[in-house]
Amino acid sequence: MTTYGTIPTTSSSPPSTPNLVYISRVKNKVRAGLGTRQPWKTMLDPRSFGIPITLSQAMSRVRINVPYFRVNYAMVALLILFLSLLWHPISLIVFLLLMALWLFLYFLRDQPLLLYGHVIDDRIIVVVMTIFTVAVLLLTDATVNILVAVAVGVVVVVAHAVFRKTEDLFLDEEVTGLVHNGGAAA
Template sequence: MLPSAEMLANIKEATQTVASTRRPWRLFLDLSALTFPSSISETTTRLAHNVTYFLFNYALLLLLIFLLLLFPNALPLLLFLLLSAAWYFLYFSRDDLHLAIVPLALLTLVALFATGAWLNLLLALLIGALVVFLHGVLRSTDDLIGDDQESPYGPMLGDTPASGAYVPV
């Protein structure tokens, strides 16, 4: 069965949507932007902003850590590469997502427990959470100022009148 033109268009659109949230790796890995926060308030602001801004990069990093932990075991690695492809083609290429998500989720859970990869996933999540936390806290957001609207604090960080700027009394 050959893929239809509509299915290919949906895959292309989904790919463009996901890729549009991707940030350049040189910006993500910029060592000159790593500084210690001066307060707990700045720490939480940095973490929230960086997680929002670099979400796709963090997700890709978590997937890479998981696959690297599976690398010594060929069968689970191959199985999860195939499952990743299935998620990509069946989930992103359909309009009726609820029909694709339940079987894919069940298949993924069965594969996690049947291959024993759930321990690798748990370890990958712990390592990934530590990496995301450290990067999110240490990565300065000063050079990301043009993207305030994507921040969880939204327009509060801007200098516009709608940003809630203080007015002298």
Template sequence: MASTAPPILPLTTPQSTPATIPTTAQSSDPPIATPAFRAFITRIHDQIKDGLAQRRPWAELVDRSAFSKPESIADATTRIRKNYSYFRVNYLAFLAIVLLFSLFSHPFSLLTLASLFAAWSFFYLFKPADRPVVLFGRTFSDRETLGVLIIMSIFVVFLTNVGSVLMSALVVGAAIVGAHGAFRAPEDLFLDDQDSAGQSTGLLSFLGVATSNAAAAAAATSARV
């Protein structure tokens, strides 16, 4: 008697669907736009370079044969005015050197001032308008950021030794410049309108550019706030 084996049913393996690995879109924040900062630094560099190119020879500034005692206060005032018109760029460069020397001789003040400038740069001046400041899980608006930066600036300038270092350096530099202008006889200096205009469009023109940039930044800020 033949044994009948049960029929073998075909085994159908379900087609394995390819595993779909969930791809998480890595939303990386766009890098902070720095063209404005680079343009600002480039403009400062160009203005300072153009201004220093129009400075007077330093040997002419310290010519010992040109020094004499002023006859009166009015004569000293006239000398200061004429010498300032002629050595304007040299005087500003000297004040900058005195200021830098004073800051480098006080490392804490230099570090504090650099930190304050960095805070203004990264959190307000060159921050993209569509990226709010988020600190400690809290989002700060532009108005709040400006208020915090102003309070920090007041604290740094008036409640630390940074303000005293800056003021003392400016006072010492201005006193030396005033003494030089009063005792330097300007009779040998060639002053004309064209030369004076050339000096004013040199290093000092940076102040006008910086003022216009600050006004434009303030207008953009007020519109943004």
């Protein structure tokens, strides 16, 4: 029986290799996972910086900016830590392994982390991963570099959070944990 002129019902193209499918899935997951960060253009907009007038205004900015830019801040702190380890190859290898753990547990998750049937909050994951990362890296004999990098990272994050105005942020009560009573944020 001949089938000339008929339209085939199945695809005649060869199935894509598992490696290409896996790479495509990882690329999509990276885009989706890092999509939870705020745009760098929003974070670093020069018009959005100003000196706080009071200490309470500075604290209010920190309380709003830290949850809002938490993924960006984690990326900045990890970049500072990475740069401090460039001259310590063993520490750098350990750090890269820890980065894989960060990617898996924090940056690329698309569902909440469940542990024994309980949802683990992102803030707890960040604190535990930070302590674990610093503790494991301290075992690699790069103590001074690590402590200086952590201190510089904290200073950079807090300085940005204090000087970044919050009026132009699109706040979500779930993200910040704040409830707005009709008033403008500091």
